[in-house]
Amino acid sequence: MLDFAKMNDLLPAVVQDADTGQVLMLGYVNEEAWAKTQQEGRVTFFSRSKNRLWTKGETSGNYLTVVSLHPDCDGDAILIRARPDGPTCHRGTTSCFEQPEQTAYPAAPVGFLAELERLVQRRRDFPAEEPNSYTVSLFRKGMPKIAQKVGEEAVETVIDAVGGNIEGLKGEVADLLYHLLVLLAASQVTLEEVVAVLRARHSTIAAGIRRE
Numbered sequence: 001m002l003d004f005a006k007m008n009d010l011l012p013a014v015v016q017d018a019d020t021g022q023v024l025m026l027g028y029v030n031e032e033a034w035a036k037t038q039q040e041g042r043v044t045f046f047s048r049s050k051n052r053l054w055t056k057g058e059t060s061g062n063y064l065t066v067v068s069l070h071p072d073c074d075g076d077a078i079l080i081r082a083r084p085d086g087p088t089c090h091r092g093t094t095s096c097f098e099q100p101e102q103t104a105y106p107a108a109p110v111g112f113l114a115e116l117e118r119l120v121q122r123r124r125d126f127p128a129e130e131p132n133s134y135t136v137s138l139f140r141k142g143m144p145k146i147a148q149k150v151g152e153e154a155v156e157t158v159i160d161a162v163g164g165n166i167e168g169l170k171g172e173v174a175d176l177l178y179h180l181l182v183l184l185a186a187s188q189v190t191l192e193e194v195v196a197v198l199r200a201r202h203s204t205i206a207a208g209i210r211r212e
Contacts, residue, residue, distance in 0.1 A: 003075040004031050011078055015043060015056075015088070018067035018081040019118070019192070020111030024088040025096040027056070029078065041066045043082055062086035113177065117191050120181045138182050146186050149179045 004011060010028040017024055027045035029037065033053050036044040040055075043064035047054035057063030064082040071078050089096040123135040130136055138146050153176040160168040184190065 001075050002031075002034065002071050002078070007076050010046060010048075011076060013043075013045065013078040013080055015064055015080045015082055017094075017111070017114075018083050019114035021108050021114075022095055022111055023097055024064070024082070024084060024094070025056075034078075037066060037080070038069065043080055056088070057085060060086065060090075062088065064088070113181070114191060116178065117181050117185070120178075120185045124185045135182060138179075139186060143183075143186055146179065146183050150176070150183050153179050 002011060009030050011030075011034075013027050013029050015024045015027065016022065027043070028048065029044070030046040033044045033046045036053060036055070042055055042057070043066060044053055044055045046052070055063070063085045064080070065085065067081040067083060069078065069080055084094075087094055089098070120135055123130060123133055124139050127133075127136045127139065138149070153172060157169065157172040157176050160166075160172050181191075184194070
C-alpha cells in the first residue's frame with residue numbers, strides 16, 4: 001500500500017532496466033501517474049516542472065515499458081523494472097546517471113550480457129539495418145554454422161584453460177558467450193529463460209541442503 005500523503009502526494013520512483021539491472025532514471029509519481037502507469041503499462045510520472053502528468057517517451061518515442069512494480073517496505077518509494085525503447089536520458093545516454101567524466105559503467109558488469117543479447121536479437125529481427133554485420137551473416141548461414149562456431153569457441157576455451165593461458169582464456173570465453181547468445185537467439189530462447197532454469201536448480205539444491 002502506497003502512502004502518498006506521507007510524502008506530500010509525490011513518491012520517488014526509481015526505474016531499473018529489467019534485463020541489465022542498470023538504474024535508468026529517477027522520477028516522481030502522484031496517485032494519478034501511478035494509476036496510469038499500471039493501466040497502460042508505460043511509465044508515467046508527474047512532472048514538477050511542467051506541472052502535469054508526463055509519460056516518458058511521449059515526445060522522443062523512447063518509452064519505458066513496465067515489467068514489474070515494487071513499492072518499498074514503508075510505502076513511500078517505488079522501484080519500477082522496465083524495458084526501454086531507446087536511450088532513457090534526454091542527452092542520448094542509456095541512463096540519466098551516466099556522466100562523461102566518469103569511466104565506471106553504472107551497472108553490474110554481467111548486465112552487459114543482456115544489453116548484448118538485445119543487440120543480437122535486433123540483428124536477427126532487422127537484418128537490413130546492418131546487412132554487413134557479422135551477426136547478421138551468422139543468422140543467414142543458419143543453425144549448423146552457428147552451432148559449429150559455438151563448438152569451436154568451446155574447444156578453444158578449454159585449450160586455453162588447461163594451458164593456463166589466462167589472457168587467451170578471457171578472449172575465448174568472450175567469443176563463446178557471444179556465439180552462445182547468437183545460438184539462443186536463433187533458437188528463440190532468451191537469457192531470462194536460461195537463468196530461470198539455473199534459479200530453479202539452485203532452489204532445489206538449496207532446499208536439499210537445508211533438509212540435510
